[in-house]
Amino acid sequence: MRKNLLLLMLLATGAGTSAQSITTNNHPRYPLIPWPSSLEAASGTAHVDAHSRIIVPAGTFTGEARALQQLLRKYLGPTAAPITSAGASTTATDIVLQDDAALTAPESYQVTVSEKRITLSAHQAAGMFYAVQTLRQLMPASVENGHGKDIPLPAAHIRDQPVYAWRGMMLDVSRHFFSMRYLRRFVDMMALYKFNKLHLHLTDDQGWRIEIKKYPKLTTLSGWRTFNDQDSACMKLAAQTGNPDLEIDPSHLRHVNGHTQYGGYYTQAEMKAFIQYAAARHIEVIPEIDMPGHMMAAILQYPELTCSGQARDWRESFSTPICPCKDTVLAFARNVFAEVAALFPSKYIHIGGDEVERSEWEKSALCQQFMKTHGLTNTAQLQSWFIDQMETLFHEKGKTLLGWDEIVEGGIDSTATVMFWRTWARMAPLKAASNGNKLVMTADGPLYFDALPDRYSLSAVYHYDPNDTIYHMNATQQRQIMGLQANLWTERVPTENRADYLLMPRMTALAESAWSRKDLYASYLQRLEAHYPRLENMGVHYRLQDLPEASEHRVFVDTATFFLASPAPQLTLRYTEQGFPTASSPALTKPLRINSNRTVRVAAFTPKGRRGDIKTITFEQQAYAAPVATFAQLQPGLQVQRIPGAFNTTKLIKGNADTTMVLTNVALPAGMPESYALLFHGYLKVPATGIYSFFLLSDDGSVLKIADRVVVDNDGGHSAEEKSGQIALGGGLHPFVLDYMNIGGGADLQLLYSQDGGKPQPVPASWFFRSGTPN
Numbered sequence: 001m002r003k004n005l006l007l008l009m010l011l012a013t014g015a016g017t018s019a020q021s022i023t024t025n026n027h028p029r030y031p032l033i034p035w036p037s038s039l040e041a042a043s044g045t046a047h048v049d050a051h052s053r054i055i056v057p058a059g060t061f062t063g064e065a066r067a068l069q070q071l072l073r074k075y076l077g078p079t080a081a082p083i084t085s086a087g088a089s090t091t092a093t094d095i096v097l098q099d100d101a102a103l104t105a106p107e108s109y110q111v112t113v114s115e116k117r118i119t120l121s122a123h124q125a126a127g128m129f130y131a132v133q134t135l136r137q138l139m140p141a142s143v144e145n146g147h148g149k150d151i152p153l154p155a156a157h158i159r160d161q162p163v164y165a166w167r168g169m170m171l172d173v174s175r176h177f178f179s180m181r182y183l184r185r186f187v188d189m190m191a192l193y194k195f196n197k198l199h200l201h202l203t204d205d206q207g208w209r210i211e212i213k214k215y216p217k218l219t220t221l222s223g224w225r226t227f228n229d230q231d232s233a234c235m236k237l238a239a240q241t242g243n244p245d246l247e248i249d250p251s252h253l254r255h256v257n258g259h260t261q262y263g264g265y266y267t268q269a270e271m272k273a274f275i276q277y278a279a280a281r282h283i284e285v286i287p288e289i290d291m292p293g294h295m296m297a298a299i300l301q302y303p304e305l306t307c308s309g310q311a312r313d314w315r316e317s318f319s320t321p322i323c324p325c326k327d328t329v330l331a332f333a334r335n336v337f338a339e340v341a342a343l344f345p346s347k348y349i350h351i352g353g354d355e356v357e358r359s360e361w362e363k364s365a366l367c368q369q370f371m372k373t374h375g376l377t378n379t380a381q382l383q384s385w386f387i388d389q390m391e392t393l394f395h396e397k398g399k400t401l402l403g404w405d406e407i408v409e410g411g412i413d414s415t416a417t418v419m420f421w422r423t424w425a426r427m428a429p430l431k432a433a434s435n436g437n438k439l440v441m442t443a444d445g446p447l448y449f450d451a452l453p454d455r456y457s458l459s460a461v462y463h464y465d466p467n468d469t470i471y472h473m474n475a476t477q478q479r480q481i482m483g484l485q486a487n488l489w490t491e492r493v494p495t496e497n498r499a500d501y502l503l504m505p506r507m508t509a510l511a512e513s514a515w516s517r518k519d520l521y522a523s524y525l526q527r528l529e530a531h532y533p534r535l536e537n538m539g540v541h542y543r544l545q546d547l548p549e550a551s552e553h554r555v556f557v558d559t560a561t562f563f564l565a566s567p568a569p570q571l572t573l574r575y576t577e578q579g580f581p582t583a584s585s586p587a588l589t590k591p592l593r594i595n596s597n598r599t600v601r602v603a604a605f606t607p608k609g610r611r612g613d614i615k616t617i618t619f620e621q622q623a624y625a626a627p628v629a630t631f632a633q634l635q636p637g638l639q640v641q642r643i644p645g646a647f648n649t650t651k652l653i654k655g656n657a658d659t660t661m662v663l664t665n666v667a668l669p670a671g672m673p674e675s676y677a678l679l680f681h682g683y684l685k686v687p688a689t690g691i692y693s694f695f696l697l698s699d700d701g702s703v704l705k706i707a708d709r710v711v712v713d714n715d716g717g718h719s720a721e722e723k724s725g726q727i728a729l730g731g732g733l734h735p736f737v738l739d740y741m742n743i744g745g746g747a748d749l750q751l752l753y754s755q756d757g758g759k760p761q762p763v764p765a766s767w768f769f770r771s772g773t774p775n
Helices: 002-012 062-076 125-140 181-190 229-241 268-279 327-343 364-375 377-397 428-434 457-462 497-505 507-513 521-529 531-537
Strands: 040-050 094-099 109-113 116-121 149-161 165-170 195-203 253-256 259-263 284-288 348-352 400-404 417-420 436-441 479-489 552-558 559-564 574-577 593-595 598-605 614-621 638-644 659-663 675-686 690-699 700-707 709-714 721-729 732-745 748-755 769-770
Touching: 040 062, 040 116, 062 094, 062 125, 062 149, 062 497, 094 125, 109 125, 116 125, 125 149, 125 181, 165 181, 165 507, 181 195, 181 268, 195 479, 268 284, 268 327, 327 348, 327 377, 327 709, 348 377, 364 377, 377 400, 417 428, 428 552, 428 598, 457 507, 457 521, 479 497, 479 507, 497 507, 507 521, 521 531, 531 659, 552 559, 638 769, 690 700, 690 732
Parallel strands: 094 116, 165 195, 165 479, 195 284, 284 348, 348 400, 400 417, 417 436, 436 479, 552 614, 552 721
Antiparallel strands: 040 149, 109 116, 109 149, 253 259, 559 593, 574 598, 598 614, 638 659, 638 675, 675 732, 675 769, 690 721, 690 748, 700 709, 700 732, 709 721
8 A cells, every 4th residue: 555655656746667665775876874764765767957947836945946956056057957936847857846734743854756857845944955965965976076967866755854853063163263164064064964953162261262242352362372282282193193184274373473373263243154054054053152161261361250360270170160259250251141142043052061160169258158148058059050140141032051961960940951971970861851951962982073983983973872771761851852962072173174084974873873763774884885975075084984903013923914905995005114104105905924023004095195094003023922820719700909099091000999899801890980990800711822812992091911911002091992902822821911090081991802813802701710829
């Protein structure tokens, strides 16, 4: 019955095609991301050419019709795709945009492609815009910057609507500044993948990026800085890695009184034009002015905003906050937010509210008296009092207050919307939902795109579950979740190319997760391959495909060979033993013979010479480590000591254990504090003599030693990152030591192994032993 109805529908729109299976999510004719709610494949191909018209009822979907026309004219020519409200039939394949009142779900649409007619249906303008984007993805990638006589489109019938209303991206323009040109391209990327919220982090300790007319120094002075530690870290990384994308962008430098300053800001006129650009693509631009913490850029020019009246940079953990106990500070905040509310038509204003160093308030006699007068018992309540004052203003301006999940700690009004980011504060979503607050899930770890991507990143983003039981929410509370958002913090993102690299292709995984909520991961990876050429044609500096797995530290006993296959047909692998690989370095087309200690660097290159990630591989000749004597009274598992405290590297771990436990494998036990170290000790019993590879993923640092040899060094403070190494082991027992430290934020620890180039897999628990007395 359903198929017969579809045939009638296709015939009614001029199709002479037949419906096929709906199981087409990996069909090369339909490389759509996100995957639609329903797709009925059909045989045949439509061809849009210079004679094709865009037919749209007068007064409806005007902007969407023009967006489609612009796309077609860029490829077919400046007179192609005329827009008309009616017209006699022609031999050309016309595109019809029609209002369908039956499509009542927000942002829903339908697309029907037949050989002689293409119909896009929606009831809301946003739905029609997404229909256009779906049609765009069905077109060849060459439409993005090429020219031709016709555009082939596979026949199909698509019905679609999103699962989540909030599909967002956050861009931090405070730590490093990005041009308006880039913001527009960022919006273009978002539009292609049906995102609808752009959250701009406009202010922080490192820079103030939006013009406030009442306080001109916020931009003329606070928008600029001399190079700071984040800038020097980027420059150091650029030198270490040979990556120009980590250099400071010279277009954002100025020279004042003999000093080089770095930064920039957006005038209100520039921002207004950008907001209109985004709105035409159905993207809401949401401003964030971070208060009461992360305000050092403003405080340096207006020190009277602090309790002490001094512009001290940093306190115990974070920067000095503004003082909510001063009437002048409240007036400043109200004046700033009044201008922001007038500039941004968004329903939301983001107040930040995260990582506030409240020890300054605890030491302030003014704040202590203020709290006593207002019946506040702690500084968390004082922060909530300030948030409440701003929320009252927001309501007067017709706005909804949006903030990071710390704002729930001292209590908030139920009308506020909460962004959950602290994966270690797992009760925060439940507390917000129970209070009636709407939630946007933007978890540190998978949805923090400043974390360096690796072979696990796409899967982690795609499979992030906002309804995970770890958040303790029931079905009713889960309905408070509005959607998903990923954040790009830019402490180490000084260029637009680096931003692109961190964003893409992870944005595509989030797009499908937030729109479709179907586990079609294998299909997604296949469909993604068709998007790399499209992104290339759009000028997106995306991260190239992962190289085949290879340990960074490889060992051999006598001699070895080394070879990596290209991860994609269009990519060429090149290598060097001196400096960094370039587009003129030798191509890796056959195995290299390794018979001495050496270092080889390999990278993939596009046909245009763009370089991907560099994999540095060291080769070390080793003898097989002899197993230790057999042990009596061995017991399964590893002994683990927990050391309290915050350590920047594993080398600095010291102190007495507050907990000793036994774990069957390398993993993080439940109930860990925010900052701590774990010391794993025991023995690893490998079943046979051979070369073993180990893959150590951790957030923060970790170091693995086996047989008293360092196998993997993944030390230091960082987000989840995997490093690998090899060791030559004789069959039997070997001492095993793994040191891990966490300094707050996210936490992760995983250990995989492979033997003789096999697929990485978890180390079996049966290989781990502890204690024992030698025979």
